[in-house]
Amino acid sequence: MSYTPKVAVVILNWNGIKHLREFLPSVLSSIYPNLDIIIGDNASTDGSVEFIKQEYPSIRIIENDDNYGFTGGYNRVLEHVEADYYILLNSDVEVSPGWIQPVINLMESDLLIAAAAPKILAYNQKDHFEHAGAAGGFIDRYGYPFCQGRMFYEIEEDKGQYEQSGEVFWATGAALFIKKHCWHEASGFDDRFFAHMEEIDLCWRLKNMGYKVMYCAESEVFHLGGGTLNVENPFKTYLNFRNNLLLLQNNLPFWRAVFVISIRIWMDLLALLRFLTEGKRKDAWAVSRAHQNFVLSLFKRQHQSIKDKRPKVTAADCTLPTVNCKKGMYKGSLVWEFFVKKKRHFTDLDPDRFY
Known part of the structure; x- marks a missing residue:
């Protein structure tokens, strides 16, 4: 009988009882055979912890003594989690029962794969990609991040144009799969970030260390977005x-x-x-x-x-x-391509200008 890697889905919460009520049931429907589901809490004051203890007493809760943000919160919580794989999942993400296995299969296929993410679609418009990660992340020469399916504020409809799994530059923190030993080798998130772009930084560091980051088209999740900080904030x-x-x-x-x-x-x-x-x-x-x-x-x-x-x-x-550390980086300027040359979709970019 083959070994099934231990996976821990870790949801970091801060005053997100509304999202836990709505989205946690779908996570509990996950059918992966060797799975722990853990709530990490950043000193919530909205009754989130009490809600979990009362409604889902079997779920393990790891409580931080303050709100350390996305970066510090996960850094502290994951010190207490034992698994082969961590899945850092936002509290406002809906998943399907079989969403985990395809990503684990992909990551198990290559020892050099450190991190990966599924396809990220919008919860309120399920035929469109979601801003946070879409179909895998890329970056231009000046550090502007973009995705297959999202460039700046332009969001594409999912028409099956990104159904090929493959190597990307970064994987979204909304549903980030990462091997435990790679997380610790890279020292986790940089605490200075607090929130936003910390996953891009982590993936870039992993690539500089010789690892790969992947997009898995065979798995998809639905992200509400803006759960903690509204886009207008x-x-x-x-x-x-x-x-x-x-x-x-x-x-x-x-x-x-x-x-x-x-x-x-x-x-x-x-x-x-x-x-x-x-x-x-x-x-x-x-x-x-x-x-x-x-x-x-x-x-x-x-x-x-x-x-x-x-x-x-x-x-x-x-x-x-043997690993191209710049794989997924665009040699040109996304600002120039988008605002001057009016290229609105990922497929409009010259594929020969990617490393």
Whole structure:
């Protein structure tokens, strides 16, 4: 009898009792044979923990003593979880009974696969992709993330155009499958991110270490999105702009990072001006604060970044030469392609311009 890897679905919750009521039953319907379902709680005050204890007493709860965000919350919770695979699942995701097995089969097929994600569709419009991950994540040369099925705010209808599983640059944190040993080798999430783009940073670090990140088309889930931070929230704007700079700092060789970050700051200023012309002053200020925070962090000598805790490898120095560390990176500018050349779909991009 073949070995069935132990899988732990870990849902991080913060005041999300509404989502737990609606979406947890679908997770409990999962039919994978060697499965634990765990709730990690970031010091909720809405009765979430009491609800789980009363309605689902068999579910294990790991309670944090404060709200450490998505990054710190998972880092602390996963220290107490034993499994071969972790699945980091958002509390606002609906799954089907057989959603786990296809992804595990894919990841078991190659020792170099560290992380993967299923197809992410929109819960409220199930024939369309969802912004958070769609059909696998990619990134351009200036650090702008995009997906098969989503570029900036343009969301595609799922017409079967992305039914081929394959290697991507990043896997969404909304339903992130990751091998336990890879999680620990990479030191988990970078706590500085708090939330947003932390999974891109993690996947990039894994790729720099010689691992692969995959998209599994044979599994699909439905994500509501905006469960914790609404898309219009200026704090979300702040995190996205600040974390994008951290992402580049963490993963590019030093002089390449200096060059790209310098360009990105100017490009971000254009976004700031656009927010001002649209009357979104709070978002414009959020961009400014993001830049201030990033620059100040460069001078905090006492800060121990994620770089200090992980193996010293770079994109030009993969530990496993058979792996293309840049696989899934676009050589051009997504801003130029989208806003100037009006390319709205992933399939409009030149496939020869991907590494």
